[in-house]
Amino acid sequence: MMSTETCRTTKYYLFIDECGDHNLEKYDPGFPVFTLCGILVSQHNLNSLNKAFEELKLEIFDSKEIVIHSVDIRKWRGPFSVLANETLRGKFFDGIERILRNNDAYVIVSCTILKEQLSKFCIRGEEDDVYGLSLAYLIERSIFCVDNMKDNKIPEISIVVERRGKNEDKKLLNYYNGLRNRGTKWVDPARLRSRISNFGFKNKKDNIIGLQIADLIAYPVTIHLLYPNRNNPSYEAIKHNIFQDKGVLLGQKVIPH
Secondary structure, eight states: OOOOOSSSEEEEEEEEEEESOOOSSSOOTTSOEEEEEEEEEEHHHHHHHHHHHHHHHHHHHSOSOOOOOHHHHHHTOGGGGGGGSHHHHHHHHHHHHHHHTOTTTOEEEEEEEEHHHHHTTOOTTGGGGHHHHHHHHHHHHHHHHHHTSOSSSEEEEEEEEEOOOHHHHHHHHHHHHHHHHHOOSSSOHHHHHHHEEEEEEEOGGGOOHHHHHHHHHHHHHHHHHHSTTSOOHHHHHHGGGBOEETTEEOSEEEEOO
16 A cells, blocks of 8 residues: 555645536536546655656656646647657656556545436535535545554545635535534544544646646546446556455445445
8 A cells, every 4th residue: 555654643645636517407418427536645655756747747848847637638738739749649648657557656536426317316506515525425435545554653634625716615615624523424523533634725737746646537537437338548557546445446436326
C-alpha cells in the first residue's frame, strides 16, 4: 500500500475532481452521468508523483507550469495542441500511463451517479444533493482505507477540492460541515472528525498535481461505467488502484445500485 511518514501522525491528501455536472433535471442524454473522483495519496508519494509529472511536462511542453486538464488533452486545445505531433503524443500518453500504473502510489475512491435512473426516485430540488452524496461516500471510503494501513500511527486526511464557483463551494462546504456533525452511514461523527484534518478549495491554475491526477482518472472511470464493453486502456492502467478491502471493490460506488 502507500508509503507513510516517520512522524506520529501519517499525512494523507484526498484530491477531488469531477466528470460531468450534477444537474438531474437537465442533462445530456449522451452523457447521463456524474462522477466525483478522489485520489488518496500520502505526503511522501505525492512528492514523488509531482516530481514525475514535472519531468514529463518538461519533456513534452518544455515547462513545469502546464496544468493537465483531460478535456483539453482530448481536444488538443491550448498548450496541448502540440499533441497533434504523433511522436510527442505517444511519449505523453506513455509517460502518463507509466506514472499512473504505479499500484503503490495512490488509491482511487469514486462515486458515479446514473442520472436517468436516480432522477426517477428524486423529488424536485434533490439534485443539489448529488455532489454531497458523492462527497460523503468518498470521505467514508477514504477513512476505511487509511484505517487499514496498520502502521500504528494516527492517519490524518486533508481534503482538497477544485473550486467550481462561490455558491457551489459554499454549498459543498456546508454539506461537509454537516457530515462532521452527523457522520455517514458507516462512520460516526467522532471518527470522521478525528481523521479529516482540513477541507479546502484550490483553483485549477494553482497547478496542484493531485487535482490534475484526479481529473485524469475521473474520465476513464466514468466511461468504463457508462460503456463497460468499450476499449478503455486508460481505465485498464489505473483500475488496480481502486480501493479494495479483502478482495471487495469498495472504491467505485454507483448510485443508484
